[in-house]
Amino acid sequence: MMDGIESNHIAVNESDLIQRLNMSLLFSPTYGDVRHDLSLAPYNYKGMHISSRRRNQSNLDSDQHWFQMRGSLIKVANNGLHNCDPKDPIQLLYALDDLITNVRLDPFKTPLNGFELSATVRLTDAEQICSGIVSYLNIPPSHKTIHRDSLDLPYVEIEAKQHKLKLYAPQPDTLRIEVKIDKMQFLGADRPRTLADLVQPRFTALLVSKLLSALDKIIWKYSPTDVSRLTQEESQLYLLGRVSEYWQVIRRNFTTESEFKRVEKQRSRERKRYNELVRRLWQGESPETVRQRTYVQLKRYEEIMRTPLYQTLLNICYQRWRYVGNLPGVVRLPKHLKLPDLSEIYPLYLGKFPTPSESPYCYIGQPGSSVDQTANLFSENTPLFQVNEVIDPARMCLRSLKQTQLNKFPKSQARCGFTNYSTHVKKVLNSPGGLNYPLDEVERILSATTKISLAYASQSLNNLRIITYSSLNALPLFSAA
Structure with a gap:
């Protein structure tokens, strides 16, 4: 539902941004010194344009530039190729995460x-x-x-x-x-x-x-309407309504307020009749x-944003964004905040992403695609899932699949990895001796993939725990004499 975004003052660390994006500094051709009075060369990140403006200040010890950003989130999701196709909220969330974590801007302070x-x-x-x-x-x-x-x-x-x-x-x-x-x-x-x-x-x-x-x-x-088929009254209304000026009722064109109100109400009534006439005539x-x-x-789109999977991904992204906002110069993100590839999120990805041409699993609409050509994003019976990035088929467990297993893939193989994570958590929670920690503390240290696996299964740590314990306090080994 979102495409273009614009911010006139993004929250970034200037020195880190210049170094990270390798933004060119302008030098004096005469003396070779840096021209701080000029803006930096603009940068394009997957269709998102980042430009700078020179601050009007004399203190050279502080930041010399402020940065603007404008561009298409859909284009970022398509790796800068185009923005012709719609994206669902999870794809846009990943695109925004891509932009934030690579440019290292603070989205909570970027207006x-x-x-x-x-x-x-x-x-x-x-x-x-x-x-x-x-x-x-x-x-x-x-x-x-x-x-x-x-x-x-x-x-x-x-x-x-x-x-x-x-x-x-x-x-x-x-x-x-x-x-x-x-x-x-x-x-x-x-x-x-x-x-x-x-x-x-x-x-x-x-x-x-x-x-x-x-x-x-x-x-x-x-x-294409043939007005000869209309009644005289309908024909007159339609011919008048086709002109935009007819619907413009402006106060200054009337001498009295009462006349203005009368014509305004008349146009309102006529518009309802006109709209009904157009609806009836349209082929x-x-x-x-x-x-x-x-x-x-x-x-x-709205329904996907209310799913546990989206909410889990959003919470993980918020943690990642706070991390890069506070530590813009960090080399890499912590491992427990690592998001799985977008291709691993959807159980309906087979046939909806481009793969190498020699693979029998092709993008919808390409020659050799074994997926129903009509099953696409625009169908009202198809979920709002589509991706345009190139995915390694081996990583998606496609090597072992036969053509006859095509329809079984989405619900079985795509969730295989996430099921393993949730099964492992279930074994830990129900191990002999018990887990002597409150579950809310355990939840904080779970990896991003484990949290997503729980969301996929619509499970929580409370649901996975089969054995209940009356007390978290261990009994003393020896009683007092």
Whole structure:
């Protein structure tokens, strides 16, 4: 649901960032000394642009630059290749973790100055939807095209006061709906304020409502309509409603307040009739279809964020981010905070990630793929899981699999490693003699993989403990005389 993010002042350690990203310092061509009065050369990390600004200060002992960041989280998830496909919240969480732990910024102190809400749905005629917009918030659209792979794809943008609404085709047979937030006040007082807030489930309902509300405020038209088939009243209303200026009721154009209110109420009544008329006339994939598919995708997104697996991953990431925020110069993260590869998280990854061409297990849509071509992210019956990174098939236990075992893989082999971890924890908890430590203390020292394995099985340490003990205090070996 998120794509672009923007921060005007990211919280980083300047010297560590310059060294880590190898950002070029500018030198004087005459004397060869460092030009502290100039900005550093910009850096691109997987599609995320990081640039610097020179501080206006004379104290050379303190930080000389402050840094800005803007770019696409989806592009980071795709290793900087593109941002054409949607991502589920776990993939975006991993992308944000990738950015934070490699750039070593502090997400809890990095403010959000803007970001994009997005949904990408399958649509065979995106051109019809983009050309069918009359206005949004009484603002007429600006029509353009984007050039992708020798194709001119439709693009429409409407700029409001604090945000922009964009509808375009990032690739053939798809439609992306974006709300680009330029002023954070657009979201109200209870809004995400830092980079770490973006992945908090408590803000999801607000962001979903904003995106769906934007679709509801569009006035549409259906161009191929033959008005001769309409009644005279319907024909007149439709011809008037196709023009964006008809819906713009502005106070300064009226001499009296009462006349302004009368026309405003009249337009409100007419808009309901007009919308119903457009809905009845539209052939094929209509705006209602777009809204329904968007709703299904966003609700699925919201449901994933409420799962124990996502919450466990979020807690682990928060620990990792606090670590790198406090120790930006550390070489590597502690082993117990190491996240498993994204390919190990999903039980439905088989056939949904690209593998070497000689492997029989191919990415959906590629020649040789044995997976149903229609089972993809855009299907309403398919979970919101997809990945585009190259995965080693051997690590995913694919070597020993035969073609006939394809359908058994997702629920058996993908969870094999996590099941082993939870089984080991269960044996330790129920070993003879017992574990004489409170379970809340044991939970703190578990590795990230063990915590994820418990979340996969929807288990807790209390559930795994079979043997109960009446007291944690050991009996004395010898009684007092």
